Amino acid sequence: xxxxxLQELVGHQVGTSKWELVDQKRIDxxxxxxxxxxxxxxxxxxAQDLPFGQTIGHGFLTLSLMASFYSTGFPPIDDxxxxxxYGLNRVRFLAPVLSGKRVRGHFKLLAxxxxxxxxxxxNIEVTVEIEGEEKPAMIAEWxxxxxx
Numbered sequence: 001x002x003x004x005x006l007q008e009l010v011g012h013q014v015g016t017s018k019w020e021l022v023d024q025k026r027i028d029x030x031x032x033x034x035x036x037x038x039x040x041x042x043x044x045x046x047a048q049d050l051p052f053g054q055t056i057g058h059g060f061l062t063l064s065l066m067a068s069f070y071s072t073g074f075p076p077i078d079d080x081x082x083x084x085x086y087g088l089n090r091v092r093f094l095a096p097v098l099s100g101k102r103v104r105g106h107f108k109l110l111a112x113x114x115x116x117x118x119x120x121x122x123n124i125e126v127t128v129e130i131e132g133e134e135k136p137a138m139i140a141e142w143x144x145x146x147x148x
Contacts (some may be wrong), residue, residue, distance in 0.1 A: 001075045003120075003148045007112050014109050017073030017140070019102040019131065020065055022057040027099055030061040045100075057097040062138050066126050071103030079148050086121060086143035095135040102131040110141065120146050 006014070033038045036058055039046040047055040061105065076085075097103055110123040121143060128138040 001077060003077050003079050003146065006075060006077060006109070009109050010112055012109060013106060015073040015075055015107045017069035017071075017105040017107075019104045020068060021059065021102050022099065024055060027055060027057050027061065030058055030064070034058070034060065036060075040122075052096055052098060055099040055100045056100075057099065058078075058094040059138070062093065062097055062128055063091060063105065063140065065103065065112055065128070066105060066140065066142060069126065070107075073105050074107050077146060077148070081147040083147070084145045087146050089123070089141040089143060091138065091140040093138050094135060095130060097137045097138050099132055101133075103128050104131075105129075114121045116146070118148055120148070122146055 027041055031042050039052050040052070041047075041055055041058055044055050047053070106124040106127045106129060108127075110125050111121075112123075113121045115121050122145075124142045124144065126138075126140045126142050127136050130137050
């Protein structure tokens, strides 16, 4: 897709990623990478006595999956030179991701603003769906820059 074509999609859903498994191995690797070894995440036996009855993925693990979701769910921009993360305006963790569940990202293009010639800021709403669940795991407004 050309960048100009993407601009026509502001205000619309533009894609959905592939499913990603959040299993205990992935949760444990994330805990090792971040140093967050809270028992609700990494101790299946102790987690049985906690509110969800089993381990759950870290909220920040869910947030970090946005990069993977983007690679399979956001339309490729053929004439983009490069893209950069700019930050997040809002992030809300709405439901826990239980170990063993699959999640995927839905992308809605909220805005595209040219900041300088050839450089555009994109505001993208990312909703993370949990397979088989009504409530999403997370909703975030992601800000990126795209150079064309």
